[in-house]
Amino acid sequence: MNKRIKLILGGALLVVAFTVFIFSYGNSSTNASQASDKEIESILRSFFKSIDDKNVDNMIDNTIDIRFSDDEVRKTEYNELLSTDKVKLKDIVSIKKIDDNNYIVTANINTKDNGDIINEFPVTLDEEKWKVIIGQDYIPNN
Structure with a gap:
């Protein structure tokens, strides 16, 4: 050559x-x-297990709650909510991928105050950790 x-x-x-x-x-x-639907489902199930176990620290670590900016306030509010209302995950209705870092999980939940309801739970990748976003349907009292 x-x-x-x-x-x-x-x-x-x-x-x-x-x-x-x-x-x-x-x-x-x-x-x-990227996460599989099973991984996203597991994240939401883990969040509801934290509620069942009344594990407020785990709830705080695995969520982004847009209602609160301070974790101490979240802790107080979560403890109060857990003592007055029961929230149970009944089943996952659907998981929709928005992009590689964001999903929407539609779930059938049961609350003591509202009975069975269908609710959407955004799940996002936050600093390399998947977290459930909560409080997005919160309407403050004026």
Whole structure:
């Protein structure tokens, strides 16, 4: 082989190796943020287990509650809510992927005050941890 063909083949091999590296790296970092429906379902079930167990610290760690900005206030409010109302997850109706970092879980829940209701629970990737967003249907008293 002459020198020119060796240079072209060497350059092509370098481009292929670089392309494989980029796609492998891109896919591995993307997969870290993607979740299966089973994983998303498990996150919501874990949240409701925290409610059943009255584990307020776990509830705080695994949720984003848009009603409160302070975890101490959340803790007080959650303890009060858990003492006055019972909330049970009956079943998961559907899981809709919005994008790689956001899902909407529609669930049938039962509350002491409202009975059976269908509610949507956004689930989002927050600093490499999946969390349930709660309080989105809250309407403050004026």
